[in-house]
Each structure stands twice: as structure tokens, then as C-alpha cells.
Amino acid sequence: MEKTAAPSAFPEIFIGDQAISPLFIVVTAAALVLLVLLTALILTLRGRRLREEVAIEAQRREAEAAARMADLLRSQAEMQGRLAAISEVFGNRQAEFNQAISQRLDGMTHRLGTSINEQTKSTHENLLKLQERLAVIDAAQNNIQSLAKDVVSLQAILSNKQTRGAFGQSRMEAIISDGLPMGAFEFQPTLSNSSRPDCTVRMPNDAPPLVIDAKFPLEAWNSFRDSDYAEDRKTAAQQFRRDMDVHIRDISEKYLIPGETQDMAFLFVPSESIFAEIHEHFETVVQRAQRAKIVIVSPSLLMLSLQVIQAVLKDQRMREQAHLIQGEVLHLMEDLGRLDDRTRKLQAHFLAAQRDVEMIMTSADKITKRGAKIEALEFEAISPPSSPTPAPVPVPDRAAESRTGLLKLRVVDED
Template identity: 60%
Template sequence: MDAVQLSFDTPVVQIGGTVISLGGVAIGLVVLLGLVVIAVVLGLRRSAGLREEARIAAEAAAGERAREMESRFAEIMGAQAEMQGRMATIAEVFGSRQSEINKSINERLDGMSQRLGNTISEQTKATHENLSRLQERLAVIDTAQNNIQALAKDVVGLQAILSDKQTRGAFGQARMETIIADALPSNGYAFQPTLSNGVRPDCIVHMPNDAPGLVIDAKFPLEAWNAIREAGEPEAQKQATQRFRRDVEVHIRDIADKYLLKGETQDTAFMFVPSESIFAEIHENFEALVQKAHRARVVIVSPSLLMLSLQVVQAVLKDARMREQAHLIQGEVVRLMDDVVRLDERVRKLQTHFGQAQRDIDQILTSADKVTKRGAKIEALEIEAEGSEPPAANAGTENVAPMPERAGRLKLHVND
């Protein structure tokens, strides 16, 4: 024991004037170890207490957040119920509005159909009246044309007509009368009239404005011409040619002496040749006869030349008749223009009615399209809270906005 004590008393460290023995060192180590053990035990107890406090605080926070979520969920459910009520009210209002719009559209369409029917009936009646007037005037024109037309005469075969002198003369007369009757109105000429000197020309054409008439003679000497064609020997042909020249000269002189009467007939008369070949032969081989006829103021005409001359006369007569009937024509034209203007006004009125009807239908279609789109928007309606944010983890003390204020910030999103 003493040896142990001596050993504990054995000095180990000397610090200044203090000597620390081995036993002191051991006691210090024991005390230090005890202090460490106590510190560890106290740390463990403090850590357990802190963990328990943290657990209690976390449970309290979780309960607070749960209560806050329940409150917000209740608010959302209330807002949803209120919104469903509003949607039902809006659907009911739109349903009644759509019924009123459909009723108004139907009434407007019925009125428009009635107006269009009345307008079309009036325009159809007016058109029938105008067509009736036009048909009456066309009937008057057809009657006038039938009165102007002249009947053509039948011509027998050329061989039978030229059988004798009297028949050949009748052939020239008939052909001349046919051409004149086809070209001139019935009051524009006269066949076989008697002049003041007692002679009777084959035809006289009445000129307008009380001018002297134009005499046409058809008694061309065909016997001498046929004799030239039938002559076989040169001597006989020469004699037939001289005879033809003499007969034509006598005929030209007779026309100039008998038919050219001053103040009663024109100072020029026509000698009608019934064949184009004879007319061409005279101008080619009997130039002296043509010159003599010209000096005697007698014009030799063929069927085509006579027809052309009569067309000129017809134009002159038509111009004279037009001048005489100018006031009647002007009156008819004025009445016709009145009818045309009236028809144009009625057509324009009908066009205006149709244009107005088209514009009304376009507006109705636009309104119906808008109603359809709005109905589709109501069916596809979505609800979203404008500016809403998810709740924060530490929002336990956050103030929740009242339900009316939050409902006021709700935004309706519609898929167009």
C-alpha cells in the first residue's frame, strides 16, 4: 500500500513552484473523464428534447396547413356551386333570347316573303301588259307589210310566149310589170295610163312631191332581133341587122315624140329591153343606136338596170313618205320610249327589292352565325382563377381572401 502511495506521490510534472504528482494526474484524469461522461449524457438528453420539440412543432404546422387546405377547398367548392348556379341562369337567359331571336327572324322572313311575292306579282303583271302592247304594235307592222307587198305574176314558158308578135310584146310587158310590181308600192305606178295627148304608155312611175311621172316603154322590136339570130347567110344577116337598126331607131323616135310631154312626164323615158344578152349586144355592136337614144333622152335599160333604177325611185318614195309621216313616226317613237323608260324603272325597282332582300338575308345569316358561335362558346366554357398561385409551405399565417373577392377575379376561358 505504501509502495502504491509512494508511487502516487512520486512527482511527475513541476510547473513553477507547483509539483504535480502521479496521483494528482490520475485524479485529474478521472475527474476529466467524469466531466466528459456528464457532458455526453447532458448532450444526449438535450438532443432528445430538441427532437421532441421539433416533432411537436412539425405536427402543429401540419395540422395548421391541413386546416388551411380544408378551408380553401371549402371556399373553392362554394365558388364552384355559385358558378354552377350562374351558368344555369346564363343558359336559361340565352335559351329565352335564342327563342325570341328565332321568332323575330321567322316573322321577318314571313314579311319579306310576302313583300317579295307582291312585288313579283306586280312586276309580272306590268311585264305582261308591256308584252301585250308590243304584240299589238307588231301586228300593226305585219299588216302594213302585207299591204305593201305586191303579187307576182306567173310567166309561161319562153318558147310559148315568143310564138308570135303579139305574144312577144306581151312577154316584154309582163316581165316589166313583174319587176315594177316587186319593186314599188301599188300607188307608186300605173300600167297603161292615158296621157293628155291620147297615147297610152306601158307604164308610168309616179314621182314624189307632185313631180312629173317617169314613162317606161316595153315594146322592144324583138322580131328584128330574132331575124338576125335566124339569118344563116351573111347577106341575110346584113339585111336583118339593117332592119333591126331601123326598127330600133323608129321606136326611139316614137318614144321621144309620144311620151316626153313637158310638165306631164319627165324629160327622160326608159326603153325596156327584156333580155340581158340583147342589152349587152346592143351596147357592144350598135353603139350608134345607144348614142342616138341618149340624144333623144331615151335610156335603154335591161331587167337588172331597171330593177336598180326602181330601187333608187323606191328610196326616193320612201324618203317622201317618211317626211310626210314624220310626225306620226315621232309620236310612235315617243310612246315607245315612254314604254321603254317605264319598263326600265320597273326593272330597276325589282332589282332594288332583290338587292334589299339579299342584304337582309346576309344580315340574318350573320346573326344566326353569331348565335351559333355563342352557343358553342357556352358549351365549351372553362373556369380558371385569374392570377392564382399554389400555397407555400410556410403559409400557415397567410390571410385567405374572402370568397366574393376571389369569385370576382375568376376568369372564363372559352375555346373558339
């Protein structure tokens, strides 16, 4: 029979498949404790040796420090002497430095005061200019506000169909009133078919008047211009073409009356930009209007057309008044002939007067010469004799003396 093993006093511990006995654990723990004690002993011995080395190093450093302290004391004594000399030098330099600083501060204060005064003056001038600019800005702001009100009122006008039509018609009326004389146009006349165009312009040579219409379909145009998408823009363009076709047909049927109006009419567009975009994007509409003898005109083209019409009317009036002008020219030539005759007579009178004046001047010269001779003769009579007194001469009678005086005058005259 097999012998069964006696059970152990300490149970075994299994780690995995390996069995560890409690005795092995105790031995291992004792070894670890012994290792820790040895380590602590070694560290204690090393610490004691380090403390001894540190003490030796401290003694050495203390000796060096004492030597250095002695050197420092000697250096301090030397430094005290030098500091005394330096203090005296620094005192003198400090006084000079304070004086220089005072002078510079005085100069700097003066310059700073002058600069501050100039800066204050410049700032004052800039503030005045700024106030002027602000006044200008305030005026401009007021103008902008008034313009904004005008724009709002204009937008209100353009948003209403009736007021927008009145706006276009008023602009057309202003252009025609400025470009043509009174009587050469008529606003909203009544035709034979009871239609009332916006304006008719009288033509020369008793020709039928020209009709001008100012009712432009602006709703479809605004829809076309304000469309953001291609499909909406295409739809608005088609609507604008239809409205323009209807309006052109209405003008052609209502206002183009044979024998009463011209065979063509003007369709007034109240904006240069709209006129340009119509010719750019709606060429078919322009061609259809031309085939219907409707001319689309902008404000500038309307003014140019009115100037041409005014020149034609002026030429017609001049031709109508040609016979009157010729009669006035004949009367003017007669007046010029009479003026020429009277001028020639006046020239003859001036020549005769000039000859009379020359004769008067000749007589005056002769009289002047004769007066000079008489004055010289009287001077001889009163002057004293320069020669010795002659023998007494018998006194002649007065008649002989007079004849002698006349003889002297004649001799002087001949001289």
C-alpha cells in the first residue's frame, strides 16, 4: 500500500501553477529586511563622511573669508579717501551742472512758452476754420435733408400712375415752353376724333401740327429694371414690349389723322438713361415704333427737335415778312440819300465858315501888325533926343504936320 503524505502545518500558496510555501515567504521577507538595514548603515556612514568633508570645507572657506575681509577693510580705507576726493569733485561738478541745468531750463521754458503760444494761436485758427467747415457741413447737411425730402416726394410722385404721368407731362411742357415761342404750340388740344394729345406743335407753311405724347409705360420698365432673376427679368421685358406695342398702336390710331396732324408723332421718354436702355435692350420696339411713324425722343432730343422747328418757323416768318423788309430797306436807302445830301451841305457850310475864319485871322494879323507899328511910332514921339539941340525951325501949320505924320505912316507901312 502506498503511503499518503502527511499534511503540512502551513498551507501552500499557489501563484498560477507554482506553489509557494510560507517558509519561502518568511525567508524572503527576512532577506529584504536585512538588505534595508545594510543600505541604511551604508547611507549613515556616507553621511558622516560627507559631514566631515563639509566641516573641513567650511573651515577652509572661513579662513579665506577672513583673508578677504582683511583685504576688504584695506580697500575700504583706500576707498574712503578716494570717495572724499570724488565727493569734493562731484560737489563742484554738481554746482556747475545745476547752473547749466538752470540755464537750459530757463531757455527751454522760454522756448516752450513761445511754442505753446504759437500752438495756442494755431489751435485757435484751426478751431475757427473747423467752425467754418462745420458751418459748411451743416449747410450741406440741410441741403442733403432737403434733397432727401425732394427725393421722397419724387418717389411718391413716381409711385402713383397719375402723378407720374403729370410729372412726365410737366417736364415735357417745361421743355416746349422754353424752346418755342408762345402761339407755336398748344397743350392738350381736342382733335376731330375727340382725342386729346398732350401737346401739338404748329408747323410752318400751314402744315398740320406735330403731336407729342408724354404717357410712357413706366410700370413695366420699373419691373424690368428691378428684377433680380433672369426669369423675372425676361417676363418683365415681355410685358414692357406688350405695353409699348399697345401704346404705339394707340398713338398711331388716335393722333395720326391725315390732313389734321402730321403723319408722324413724338413719344416723349422723361429720362436719358431709360431712352438709352430702350435702344440697347429693346431694338425691336424702336423699329416697330419707326415703322408706325412714332419717334421715341429723350429730353435732349426733344430740345434739339424744338430748336430745328424754331429755326424753320423763324425762316418762314422771315419769308412772310420779306416784302415788308424790302420796303423798309427802300425807305432806309431814301433816308440814307437825304442824310448824304444834308451832310454834303453841312460840309459846304463848314468849308465856307473855314474860309471866313481864315479871312478873319488874316485881318486880325494885319490889325496886330498895324497896332505894333503905331506903338513904335508913339515910342519915337516921347523918346528924348540923343544929339545936340538943333537950330530953331519955324513951326509949320497943323495941316502940314498931319500930312507929315501920314507920310511917315505910309513909309513905315511900305517898310
